[in-house]
Amino acid sequence: MARRPFLVAALLAALLSCACEPKRQQPGAAVIEGEWIYDNNCAECHENPQPDLHKQPPNLHGLFLRKSLPSGALATDSQVRMTIIQGKGTMPAFDQRLREEDLKNLLAYLRTLR
Amino acid sequence: MRKCATAFTTESPAAEGQENEDKVMKPRFLLPLVLLLLSLFVACNRTKRYPLQGEVVAKSPAAGEITVNHGDIPGFMAAMAMPYRVKDPAVIQQVQPGDRIAAEVVVGSDPSNYWLENVRITDQSGRGQSRMPTGSQMLAPGARVPDITLTNQDGRKIRLSDFAGKAVLVTFIYTRCPMPNFCPRLSSQFARIHNELKKNPADYDKTQLLTISFDPKYDTPAVLRKYGLAYLDGDESGFSHWDFASSDPADLHRLAQAFGLEYEEQDNQISHTMSIVLIAPNGTVARYWSTEWTWNELLASLEQSAHGSSQAGGE
Numbered sequence: 001m002a003r004r005p006f007l008v009a010a011l012l013a014a015l016l017s018c019a020c021e022p023k024r025q026q027p028g029a030a031v032i033e034g035e036w037i038y039d040n041n042c043a044e045c046h047e048n049p050q051p052d053l054h055k056q057p058p059n060l061h062g063l064f065l066r067k068s069l070p071s072g073a074l075a076t077d078s079q080v081r082m083t084i085i086q087g088k089g090t091m092p093a094f095d096q097r098l099r100e101e102d103l104k105n106l107l108a109y110l111r112t113l114r
Numbered sequence: 115m116r117k118c119a120t121a122f123t124t125e126s127p128a129a130e131g132q133e134n135e136d137k138v139m140k141p142r143f144l145l146p147l148v149l150l151l152l153s154l155f156v157a158c159n160r161t162k163r164y165p166l167q168g169e170v171v172a173k174s175p176a177a178g179e180i181t182v183n184h185g186d187i188p189g190f191m192a193a194m195a196m197p198y199r200v201k202d203p204a205v206i207q208q209v210q211p212g213d214r215i216a217a218e219v220v221v222g223s224d225p226s227n228y229w230l231e232n233v234r235i236t237d238q239s240g241r242g243q244s245r246m247p248t249g250s251q252m253l254a255p256g257a258r259v260p261d262i263t264l265t266n267q268d269g270r271k272i273r274l275s276d277f278a279g280k281a282v283l284v285t286f287i288y289t290r291c292p293m294p295n296f297c298p299r300l301s302s303q304f305a306r307i308h309n310e311l312k313k314n315p316a317d318y319d320k321t322q323l324l325t326i327s328f329d330p331k332y333d334t335p336a337v338l339r340k341y342g343l344a345y346l347d348g349d350e351s352g353f354s355h356w357d358f359a360s361s362d363p364a365d366l367h368r369l370a371q372a373f374g375l376e377y378e379e380q381d382n383q384i385s386h387t388m389s390i391v392l393i394a395p396n397g398t399v400a401r402y403w404s405t406e407w408t409w410n411e412l413l414a415s416l417e418q419s420a421h422g423s424s425q426a427g428g429e
Contacts, residue, residue: 041203
């Protein structure tokens with residue numbers, strides 16, 4: 001009986017441990033890398049309103065959940081990659097500025113945006 | 115973290131109706147509980163911070179990194195030059211190779227995941243290898259602008275003297291600029307000015323807009339044409355009033371010096387200042403702006419200059 005509170009505390013702690021470390025899968029290295037690329041190259045325009053810009057950059061959350069991109073093109077990796085490299089409308093081209101690996105990681109991250 | 119915080123509020127395991135026993139058990143119960151929760155709290159906040167001092171030797175805006183040559187960071191890293199990530203793009207824009215900085219290295223639960231925070235430039239005197247022009251060569255208001263030859267979006271040669279008799283608003287961009295407050299803002303606000311001028315033929319005929327790229331290697335006439343059309347909403351006739359042009363690097367450098375523009379290419383991205391120049395119909399500098407301006411202020415000055423009542427001055 002004297003041991004009960006200690007056991008309760010230990011059980012509670014074990015439960016809290018589960019709360020701190022969610023069961024869901026940790027994002028992979030590509031997604032973590034992609035988030036950095038996104039934060040440093042995309043987020044400023046695509047996450048914040050830009051009243052001074054000619055056209056408002058679209059929000060990219062759920063980009064791959066829809067059939068088509070904001071431009072109307074099919075929501076595929078190759079189409080998004082082409083948009084990033086070549087730019088689209090007033091969106092600047094990222095040609096020669098992102099490495100192939102950066103692009104792959106960025107696409108992996110964009111796919112996680114909900 | 116939110117889950118950890120919530121967890122701390124869920125402590126009520128003592129059995130009801132056993133007050134006496136609880137009083138006896140409380141210290142023995144609390145100690146392991148507090149220790150366990152503390153260890154969990156620490157486990158949930160496993161980032162570590164280390165002070166760093168060093169010199170920026172390179173930067174890579176696309177990767178969000180700066181390379182710092184630093185001394186020993188006890189507990190983390192021996193003295194060496196290595197790249198560090200910086201989350202805030204403004205910091206990467208601000209620091210230049212040669213700057214001495216102080217910062218904090220933040221190391222996440224995964225030791226391979228580390229980055230810099232609280233970056234401060236402590237000494238800029240070593241900033242070097244820059245081909246940025248000195249302000250002393252900047253033309254004073256009233257001075258005649260150099261008659262530089264440019265190539266526009268149609269591949270046609272144009273000279274600044276071609277616009278004699280018109281008030282010309284000139285600015286500098288590069289089409290791949292990803293900073294919304296720099297080139298995209300300049301072109302967007304020039305588009306607004308263009309649209310306003312179109313409403314009044316008397317103003318339209320006496321004014322001209324000129325956007326000059328300082329990235330001639332990438333910004334070919336075809337690239338400039340595509341860029342310009344995006345801001346002209348696809349209306350090609352707009353090019354008669356708004357040229358998008360570039361020049362050879364030597365002439366661009368000369369023009370940059372004349373108009374107080376600073377730019378430096380690194381890692382396929384160009385660090386640059388903003389410069390907007392109003393050229394009066396007589397071919398002299400009427401006024402400059404850098405960062406503090408609004409589209410309607412530019413429009414008003416352009417219209418005044420076109421109709422012969424420009425105000426000389428500048429920022």
